[in-house]
Amino acid sequence: MNLKELRISKGLTQKDAALLCKVPLRTYKRLELDDKYQSTPKYNHCVDFISKVNTLPKKNVDKCSITIIGAGYVGFSLGLMLSEYHKVTLIDIDEEKIKLINKKISPIKDQDAELFLKTKKLDLFATTPNPDIYKQSDFIIISLPTDYDELNQTYKMDIITETVKNIREINKSVLIVIKSTVHSGYTKSLNDDNVIFCPEFLKEGTALKDSLFPSRIIIGVDKKTQKTAQFADILLKSIKNNAPLIYMKSEEAETCKLVANTYLAMRVAFFNEVDSFLEDKGLDAKKVIEGASLDPRIGEYYNNPSFGYGGYCLPKDTQVMANQSLRSQNHELLASIPQSNKSRKEQIANKIYEFALKIAKDRNNIVIGVYSLAAKQGSDNQRNSAILDVIDLLKIKGAKILLNDENISFEEFCSSSDVVITNRYSNKLDIIKDKVYTRDLFRNNW
Numbered sequence: 001m002n003l004k005e006l007r008i009s010k011g012l013t014q015k016d017a018a019l020l021c022k023v024p025l026r027t028y029k030r031l032e033l034d035d036k037y038q039s040t041p042k043y044n045h046c047v048d049f050i051s052k053v054n055t056l057p058k059k060n061v062d063k064c065s066i067t068i069i070g071a072g073y074v075g076f077s078l079g080l081m082l083s084e085y086h087k088v089t090l091i092d093i094d095e096e097k098i099k100l101i102n103k104k105i106s107p108i109k110d111q112d113a114e115l116f117l118k119t120k121k122l123d124l125f126a127t128t129p130n131p132d133i134y135k136q137s138d139f140i141i142i143s144l145p146t147d148y149d150e151l152n153q154t155y156k157m158d159i160i161t162e163t164v165k166n167i168r169e170i171n172k173s174v175l176i177v178i179k180s181t182v183h184s185g186y187t188k189s190l191n192d193d194n195v196i197f198c199p200e201f202l203k204e205g206t207a208l209k210d211s212l213f214p215s216r217i218i219i220g221v222d223k224k225t226q227k228t229a230q231f232a233d234i235l236l237k238s239i240k241n242n243a244p245l246i247y248m249k250s251e252e253a254e255t256c257k258l259v260a261n262t263y264l265a266m267r268v269a270f271f272n273e274v275d276s277f278l279e280d281k282g283l284d285a286k287k288v289i290e291g292a293s294l295d296p297r298i299g300e301y302y303n304n305p306s307f308g309y310g311g312y313c314l315p316k317d318t319q320v321m322a323n324q325s326l327r328s329q330n331h332e333l334l335a336s337i338p339q340s341n342k343s344r345k346e347q348i349a350n351k352i353y354e355f356a357l358k359i360a361k362d363r364n365n366i367v368i369g370v371y372s373l374a375a376k377q378g379s380d381n382q383r384n385s386a387i388l389d390v391i392d393l394l395k396i397k398g399a400k401i402l403l404n405d406e407n408i409s410f411e412e413f414c415s416s417s418d419v420v421i422t423n424r425y426s427n428k429l430d431i432i433k434d435k436v437y438t439r440d441l442f443r444n445n446w
Contacts, residue, residue, distance in 0.1 A: 010053040020053065064234065065087045066089070067091060069091045069163060074179050074200045075141070077110070078179070088123060105117070109204075112208040139227075141198075143180055153320075154323065173194060177231060181316075188250050196231075219232050219247050219253070220254060224247065261321075264314065269337050289441065310387070341386075345386055355437050367400045370420075372426075387423050
């Protein structure tokens with residue numbers, strides 16, 4: 001079966017297939033016409049991607065009115081997916097973000113989202129908070145941020161609790177779905193059978209793709225109702241693959257999300273510690289890590305050394321998991337992960353400063369250029385980026401920091417910096433590679 005026949009068998013349009021394969025529509029059309037072109041390394045993923053598309057027919061979909069509170073990575077990508085079949089209202093306090101969405105412009109850096117907005121007929125509208133919308137909603141999804149509370153060593157839950165309260169004052173029976181990350185036991189503590197927890201497992205930069213092609217759908221509910229089953233059916237008919245649906249208690253679902261993120265953070269921390277160990281011994285860290293990762297039991301993912309894990313989710317989720325494990329006295333490994341990440345950033349700062357001392361023109365006036373503040377590759381999000389902590393540590397050592405931004409040209413940035421640091425390497429830095437410090441060993445794989 002060739003690419004065209006495969007696409008047709010899955011009930012996809014060429015626009016759908018182009019979105020799935022992450023290629024321009026004109027490129028995809030050429031792929032269907034040229035078998036040799038589609039077999040090139042750059043495009044040979046297309047057949048595999050399309051073959052995994054859910055073959056279940058998207059019929060008998062009863063259109064619902066769904067309100068999503070919070071138009072961040074989670075809420076926006078979920079809104080895009082659901083609005084292909086349902087009426088979706090996105091609520092956010094950011095008026096600029098609302099204007100972008102209503103103009104069919106993605107407010108987040110996500111190529112799939114940008115293409116989806118342009119090519120799909122979506123019933124999607126964004127607006128500022130309006131209680132009247134709650135009255136007309138069949139389902140309300142909460143995807144608001146839950147920041148870490150240093151004092152109480154858990155999440156700041158006031159925003160979720162207040163939102164649930166506000167909804168209930170207007171609509172007593174609507175099913176409320178919590179997508180925000182919460183601590184174990186929170187949903188049950190609300191004592192409301194019409195509030196369930198449905199964790200998200202998205203990556204910044206591929207949020208829509210991860211929504212459309214999830215690895216699993218988890219519904220955390222303590223008392224299953226017809227509304228719960230209806231919401232699960234909505235998700236199953238909106239995704240593009242055959243992801244398994246798993247029901248579990250709300251506290252189990254909440255903990256499942258924490259366990260998943262803590263494990264990913266542990267992998268990052270593990271390979272970062274290995275990298276530090278090998279670098280100190282003068283060994284080729286890339287070869288050692290690559291050789292170990294080829295074992296299928298280990299795998300070649302989350303193994304590329306970095307300045308430390310960062311972003312919005314991993315730091316707070318691992319800290320909450322560590323805090324909860326300390327209270328249950330099963331804490332040795334889990335509690336060590338945040339500490340390992342902290343130590344890694346301190347080690348990186350020391351290595352950078354030592355490197356700068358060797359090559360700086362004036363050792364008393366060291367200028368360290370920062371190529372990117374983003375928390376991860378392919379994202380424009382700087383929240384809790386590991387490099388921000390590294391910068392603070394370098395400032396304590398007396399280094400001056402120069403950011404690569406619109407205030408200066410790239411040429412001036414390069415010439416003015418004694419050393420340039422970057423968590424993830426860009427070929428743009430090749431012209432100054434001798435003064436670039438990074439631990440991005442597998443840069444050519446990105």
